[in-house]
Amino acid sequence: MEHKTKVAEDLELTEAQARYDAACKRLLSHKVFLAWILKSCLDEYKDSDIETIESYIEDTPQVGEVPVGEDATNRARPAGETVAGCSTEHATLTEGSVTYDIRFYAQAPRDGTLMEIIVNVEAQNKYNPGYPLIKRGVYYVSRMISAQNGVDFKNGEYGKLKKVCSIWICLNAPKERRNSITRYTLREEQLVGNSVEAAKNYDLISVVMICLGDAQERQADVLRMLDVLLSSECKAEEKKQILEEEFAIQMSERVEEEVAQMCNLSQGIVERGIAQGMEKGIAQGMEKGIAQGMAQGMEKGAFSATLASLRRLIANAGMSAEQAMNVLEIPAAERPRYLAAMN
Numbered sequence: 001m002e003h004k005t006k007v008a009e010d011l012e013l014t015e016a017q018a019r020y021d022a023a024c025k026r027l028l029s030h031k032v033f034l035a036w037i038l039k040s041c042l043d044e045y046k047d048s049d050i051e052t053i054e055s056y057i058e059d060t061p062q063v064g065e066v067p068v069g070e071d072a073t074n075r076a077r078p079a080g081e082t083v084a085g086c087s088t089e090h091a092t093l094t095e096g097s098v099t100y101d102i103r104f105y106a107q108a109p110r111d112g113t114l115m116e117i118i119v120n121v122e123a124q125n126k127y128n129p130g131y132p133l134i135k136r137g138v139y140y141v142s143r144m145i146s147a148q149n150g151v152d153f154k155n156g157e158y159g160k161l162k163k164v165c166s167i168w169i170c171l172n173a174p175k176e177r178r179n180s181i182t183r184y185t186l187r188e189e190q191l192v193g194n195s196v197e198a199a200k201n202y203d204l205i206s207v208v209m210i211c212l213g214d215a216q217e218r219q220a221d222v223l224r225m226l227d228v229l230l231s232s233e234c235k236a237e238e239k240k241q242i243l244e245e246e247f248a249i250q251m252s253e254r255v256e257e258e259v260a261q262m263c264n265l266s267q268g269i270v271e272r273g274i275a276q277g278m279e280k281g282i283a284q285g286m287e288k289g290i291a292q293g294m295a296q297g298m299e300k301g302a303f304s305a306t307l308a309s310l311r312r313l314i315a316n317a318g319m320s321a322e323q324a325m326n327v328l329e330i331p332a333a334e335r336p337r338y339l340a341a342m343n
Helices: 006-028 031-041 050-056 133-146 222-229 236-247 253-316 321-327 332-342
Strands: 102-110 113-124 163-170 180-185 205-211
Touching: 006 031, 006 113, 006 253, 031 050, 031 102, 031 113, 031 163, 031 180, 031 205, 031 222, 050 102, 113 133, 133 163, 133 180, 133 205, 205 222, 222 236, 236 253, 253 321, 253 332, 321 332
Parallel strands: 113 163, 163 205
Antiparallel strands: 102 113, 180 205
């Protein structure tokens, strides 16, 4: 049987990871899970129950459809198209085709009325991808603000600007950040005087970092819920039991299927990773052994040649061992070894 090349194996692992990521996003996009996230991250929902928050989420959340880049998000909305269905074109060539993991519109209670907000949820494997993740979150909310021009308002009608929120679920956060939720917002600060502006006019952006940890350490809150839901160790049946018993989340048939699919994909990735790791370890071990053997062989050969020269000088030139070693420039640290070999 022909062995797979490393490139082929890497491609399979990458493809499996992509399928897992897609399954993760689909699972998170269910309104019941989004409702738990909103209740824990935004003050507008803290006094609402989960079922009510679910009803506030408009239409079907978009998964991997809306581009982040400039010129891709803020196109004009055709007549009859719903707000949640806008912005599905490709991004510009210079910015690539990065899309929001999940994006949706929702009603939010504030000051006795309902206002419309735009929410983005991202599932992030790497907390340190080579840049501060919070800065990417700031960029996302900035794009969500500017992209409203021509879609949600036009001709300078800035009073119609909607609040935006980008929520980042970090699966592999550093130890010091695990089991934490941190929110970054715009706030009013009086430098001189005591004038006060209505919060609804400036409280327009929010970036939230949810850093997951060990599910066993948490109580029945959104951290525990997400830990269980996205765990690569919990089996599908165990997830279902915990979500139903601790969070009163009734799993639909579709959600159950997606949970099972994600668990299977996760197991496949683990098995592939272990296999590749073992193969790589064996190859590295063989390579190291060969190199070590060559080095030892060369060292042994050099020692034998020097020892023969040492004996010839003593026998033919009448030199003492010390004189012969001086002629051959044998280091002082190695001389006891040669003396022992001659006895």
